[in-house]
Amino acid sequence: MRTYRTLGEIRADIDRNQLTLVDLVKSYLQNIEDTSHLNIFLEVFEDEALAKAKDIESKLKSGTSGRLAGMVIALKDNICYAGHKVSAASNILEGFESLYSATVTKRLLAEDAIIIGRVNCDEFAMGASNENSAKGLVKNPVNPERVPGGSSGGSAAAVAANCCLVALGSDTGGSIRQPAAFCGVVGLKPTYGRVSRHGLIAFASSFDQIGPISQSVEDSALVLEVMAGHDSFDTTSSKLRVDKYSEYSDFKPLKIGYIEECLTNSAIDDEVKKTTEQLIERLKTKGHAVEPVHIEELKYLVPTYYVITTAEASSNLSRYDGIHYGYRSDASEDIDSTYRLSRSAGFGPEVKRRIMLGTFVLSAGYYDAYYAKAQKVRRVIKNRTEQLFEEYDLLLSPTTPTPAFPIGSNTNDPIKMYLEDIFTVHANLVGTPAISLPLSTHPESALPIGVQFMAKKFDEKLLLDFSHNLMQSAALKK
Numbered sequence: 001m002r003t004y005r006t007l008g009e010i011r012a013d014i015d016r017n018q019l020t021l022v023d024l025v026k027s028y029l030q031n032i033e034d035t036s037h038l039n040i041f042l043e044v045f046e047d048e049a050l051a052k053a054k055d056i057e058s059k060l061k062s063g064t065s066g067r068l069a070g071m072v073i074a075l076k077d078n079i080c081y082a083g084h085k086v087s088a089a090s091n092i093l094e095g096f097e098s099l100y101s102a103t104v105t106k107r108l109l110a111e112d113a114i115i116i117g118r119v120n121c122d123e124f125a126m127g128a129s130n131e132n133s134a135k136g137l138v139k140n141p142v143n144p145e146r147v148p149g150g151s152s153g154g155s156a157a158a159v160a161a162n163c164c165l166v167a168l169g170s171d172t173g174g175s176i177r178q179p180a181a182f183c184g185v186v187g188l189k190p191t192y193g194r195v196s197r198h199g200l201i202a203f204a205s206s207f208d209q210i211g212p213i214s215q216s217v218e219d220s221a222l223v224l225e226v227m228a229g230h231d232s233f234d235t236t237s238s239k240l241r242v243d244k245y246s247e248y249s250d251f252k253p254l255k256i257g258y259i260e261e262c263l264t265n266s267a268i269d270d271e272v273k274k275t276t277e278q279l280i281e282r283l284k285t286k287g288h289a290v291e292p293v294h295i296e297e298l299k300y301l302v303p304t305y306y307v308i309t310t311a312e313a314s315s316n317l318s319r320y321d322g323i324h325y326g327y328r329s330d331a332s333e334d335i336d337s338t339y340r341l342s343r344s345a346g347f348g349p350e351v352k353r354r355i356m357l358g359t360f361v362l363s364a365g366y367y368d369a370y371y372a373k374a375q376k377v378r379r380v381i382k383n384r385t386e387q388l389f390e391e392y393d394l395l396l397s398p399t400t401p402t403p404a405f406p407i408g409s410n411t412n413d414p415i416k417m418y419l420e421d422i423f424t425v426h427a428n429l430v431g432t433p434a435i436s437l438p439l440s441t442h443p444e445s446a447l448p449i450g451v452q453f454m455a456k457k458f459d460e461k462l463l464l465d466f467s468h469n470l471m472q473s474a475a476l477k478k
Contacts (some may be wrong), residue, residue: 001027003162006217007222010070010165014060020113021053021060021070028072028116028163035161038139040122040154042077043085044117052114059112066111068226071219071340073108074158074167077118078125079210080199088201089133090123093326102199103234104168104210104227111226116164119154123348124317125170125203127151128178128420131411132350139407142184142447149179155213156183165439166223170200172207173305174399174424177436180213181399181450184438186467187213188220192431192456193238195224196231202316204309205236207428217437217468221245224460243461251469254462256283256453257293257392262423265298267401274397275440275449284394286473293388293395296424297381302418305425306380307361307374313351314358320346353414382430383467389432389456394466397423399436399450423452433460435467439474 001023014021029049032041049072057066075081078088080098082105087093101109109115122132130138130153140148141161148157156179159167162285168428169176171189180187188211189380195210202208228242258280263273283290321341322328323409329341345357361370401422410417427434436450455463 004165006218007068007071007165008218009184014070019192021057022050023129024070025049025053025072025114025116031161032117032163034165035141035325038141038144038157038161039136040115040138040157040161040163041086042089042120042135042154043075043117043249045084049114049116056112056114066113067222068108068111068113071166071223072114072116072164074117074155074164075115076121076155076167076169077104078121078170078201080201081115081118081166083117086118086201087135088124089121089135090347090351091134091327092320092343096326100199102210103196103231105199107227108223118305119167121154121169122151122175123351125151125172125175125208126313126314126350126354127415128174129152129405129407129410130179131407131477134348137407140183140312140404143404145406145446146409146447147182149182149404151175151256152213153179156180156185156187159183159213159215162387166212166219168210170203170214171209171211171428172203172309173321173421173428176211176213177399177424177434177452178420180436181438181448182404184448185215185439186217186220186471187211187436187450188224189427189434190224190228190460191433192236192428193236194433194458194460195227196234196237198231198233201309204312205316206312207309209428210425217435217464217471218246220435221464221468225466238458240458245461245464248468249349249461249465253287253289254393254466255289255291255391256394257291257388258396259295259297259298260292261295262397263420265401267419267422269402270399271441272400272402272449276396276451279439279451280396290329290396293392294309295381295384295388296379297384298422300377301381301425301429302422304374304377304431305421306357306418307370308378310354310358311362311371312358314355315361317347317351317355322346372445378429381426385426385432386456393462395454395456397452399423399452403442403445403447403449427454432457433463435463437471439470
């Protein structure tokens, strides 16, 4: 069966009687089996997906189907789906079955999406390589000796391996965009509050956002349009009107600022830098005004991010105590040992590291020195970014400093691993939307290279219009 890159292609072939939805699902199921060595899926909903395909096929014939009919989607293993297991790739939630569906899950199902399974991720979404999963690491479909990125590595790998059309991920500091860049697909992080977090297992509540990973900007736009909007279960969700993201505006020249500190950073790969510089020149020839901008605070982004997110993680993960649900140590003898032994055995090393860091920065005597100071720096970064968006429509940078790195190369150096987020945490600190587009490949390794664009808050429409036009022109160039 051909590889479908958009829902439009699928629907067109269904309309021409060249494809049935059941056959499409069977094709994805076969691809999941063929790529099982990559350890992408934790659970496949085979019977359920096939039954749903038959039902939606009848709706398509009668003209009563939803906007996502024909779209097969995978869920990151930290997004709830009623009656299905969810574990955040952690032993502490082993065997736990969700009692309700996340708002995004309900909205996708209401528009006749087919959920084919749940995919692997870094434990509690903490990681940049998908090597922190209690269920084993995920391998990059482009090169199985490389990481797929994290924490939504399973989501990006599922799309890149053609195991589904779209996958949902969560993005706390780049966890959608970084794996999308590593796997050569499109990754979109919406504005904080644009999409409900109800039913997302929390990592850092003032950062987390659910978003789509796809082969095309078109599908990301459509999925966002379905998921976005206020939700009474999430008080941080916005009541602002949801734009028609899937209806594209004509090309218009924009003013784009590229973050010069990203291109002069010592960690950046020469080819990643070259790709970004070539794109800058190409954008200029298309009529865009592209100028360097400066964010001197770039060196403070990662430290600020990790101080605040570990503090929030320490608080959020205190609910996993071995008492209410999930894993409980058999060696427990009393309340104290139940907490201590269950959490020690249930959480993996990276999660425990971040819980301890977060507890430290929130502790008496250190709160003002670390957490309070980090919040002040976050405000400075936010103000500086908002000043830039008063003058520029978009901000441009590489998504990652390097292409996908070899499995195991960073596991013994937490600082080096944390610096993988150096270009992506910016959007999470200030709450703006950002997208990673697969616009090049490394000439030596043939690994994908992603380029990132950020827009001001709730300006996903402009971001997606621009990205659609850019990807269209890139496809024509090829």
